[in-house]
Amino acid sequence: MQAIFDDGAFAPCPTPFNLAAYVLAHADRLADKVALSVVGLSGAERWSYARLQQAVRGTGTGLLQAGFTPGDKILMRLGNTVDFPIAYLGAIAAGLVPVPTSSQLTAREVGKMIDGLAPAGILHDPAVATATTDLPVITTDALKAMRDLPPVDWALGDPDRLAYLVYTSGTSGNARAVMHAHRAIWARRMMHDGWYELSEDDRLMHAGAFNWTYTLGTGLMDPWSVGATALIPAEGVDPQALPLLMKRHEATIFAAAPGVYRKILSHHESIVLPKLRHGLTAGEKVSDQIRDDWRAAGGGELYEAFGMSECSTFISGSPSHPAKPGALGRPQTGRRVAILGPDGPVGLDEEGVIAIHRDDPGLMLGYLGAEEETQSRMQGDWFLTGDHGRMDADHQITYMARADDMMNAGGYRVSPLEVEAALSDIPGITEIGVTDCEVKKDARLIIAFYTGPEALDEAMLKQAAAERLARYKQPRAFVHIDQMPRNPNGKLLRRALRDHWPAPTA
Structure with missing residues (x-):
């Protein structure tokens, strides 16, 4: 049998439709219910559904009054605050096209984005780096002043x-x-049952920052779309304090990257969370060790999901359909997923590239200004993820390996080519290659390996990286080697660079 999962297409998205209107569809009915609590050790900032909807729709009105028109792209350079999701939904409510970006990006990186994106303006927190530009800039103070304006009409279409x-x-x-x-938000309904088992009664805590897309989707948009309460730790809260906050605020579901679970476990031998039903994890592969340790500490089961920026998560385990040991889980009901070889779907239990059908409602429209690259990711009717896996007779998918050299830094996918290009012209470096190395059990960091006449001062190299790359893209160590490992065709073997890195510690 072929490695294909197809139980039928998901219900079509209603039309006309607006993503923000869908997310806040329960706001009138649940006006006084807490939609969001930003929780800290000294208290919580609470937003009711009524207050949240007013802020979102008022922001939409303000952006239109500022001169933006439906269809305009708006670059978001905002920090880890509630300003981020309000501005995001406000722009979409008005028919604008927000572009959320990491606050860690440097001015140089933002400048490159502006060149390729051609946005109509920038939403800017003065504490966040941005490029010098003649574009209209809306500051956080101006955004906050918009919240009390008359509500914008939903831009349906x-x-x-x-x-x-x-x-x-x-x-x-x-x-x-x-x-x-x-x-794309409608497609996320498949996650509600296929990963979260999310309901209106849930209080979902996400450990990530407001301006991370994992938090934006799993931690905010999805809970709000079912009328649940979102719990987000205040900026600066240490991961070791999260169990206390979960207990204090009666979290029923907890979502985080694997590294957060690891940090919590390093400070807590036992975890007592009477209201917590289960945990969610995504962003990078979770190890069996973390999963077992979390369960042994009393945190319950962890359910993993696999996805990507181009299609969010579409393979997952859930309480109703837990993943088999070592597997990611199964495709969510309504998805069409296959494991492909060069000639199409492979057989069950054979390795191939994980692919999702082009008709999936969560699949991207394409890469902006890169139609050729978009098409290169397609094989017939299938979008190629670039990750290898195999499917068994129960449609459980086991992750095998990345088909390319993409690195994973704390849940962010990072291209080695981007990092190498940013650092290759540093004086004294003849050639540079980067990869992620295991520095201790279940922990990987980006490490740079370079050739040159002599070893360079590492502090200087790290400073250069800090000026050119976002923090999560920066190598955490630089290793001088005699020559780069290559295959017979002269291609750099990035994975072989790991041979120059010491074995991980426990």
Whole structure:
């Protein structure tokens, strides 16, 4: 039998449709219910559904009054505050196209984005780096002043039209703007049962920052779309304090990257969370050790999901359909997923590339300004993820390996080509190659290996990296080697660079 999962297509997205209107569809009915609590050790900032909807729709009105018109792309350079999701939804409510970006990006990186994106303006927190530009800039103070304006009318339309863009490194080494339609939020309904088992009664805590797309989707948009309460730790809260906050605020579901679970476990031998039903993890592969240790500490089961910027998560385990040992889980009901070889779907239990059908409502519209690269990711009717796996007779998928050299830094996919290009002209470096290395059990960091006449001062190299790259892209160590490992055709073997890195410690 072929390695294909197809239980039928998901229900079509309604039309006309607006992503923000869908997310806040329960706001009138649940006006006084807490939609969001930003929780800290000294208290919580609470937002009711009524207050949240007013802020979002008022922001939409303000952006239109500022001169933006439906369809305009708006670059978001905002910090880890509630300003981020309010501005994001406010722009979409008004028919604008927000482009959320990491606050860690440097001015140089933002400048490159502006050149390729051609946005109509920038939403800017003065504490966040941005490029010098003549574009209109709306500050956080101005955004906050918009919240009390009359509510904007929802900009309804074709669910296939562009709603927002997110950046991903991609295999080319250049950051690509991924175009998503309004229907992308509708596709996330498949996660509600297939991963979260999410309901209106839940209080979901996400450990990530407001301006991380994992938090934006799993931690905010999805809970709000079912009328649940989102719990987000205040900026600066240490991961070791999260169990206390979960207990204090009666979290029923906890979502985080594997590294957060690891940090919590390093400070807590036992975890007592009477209201917690289960944990969610995504962003990078979770190890069996973390999963077992979390369960042994009393945290319960962890359910993993696999996805990407181009299609969010579409393979997952859940309480109703737990993953088998070592497996990611199964495709969510409504998805069409296959394991492909060069000639199409392979057989069950054979390795191939994980692929999702082009008709999936969560799949991107394409890469902005890169139609050729978009098409290169397609094989017939299938979008190639670039990750290898195998499917068994129960449609459980085991992750095998990355098909390329993409690195994973704390849940962010990072292209080695981008990092190498940013650092290759440092004086004294003849050639540079980067990869992620295991520095201790279940922990990987980006490490740079370089050739040159002599070893260079590492502090100087790290300073150069800090000036050119976002923190999560920066190598955490630089290793001088005699020559780069290459295959017979002269191609750099990045994985072989790990042979120059010491074995991980416990």
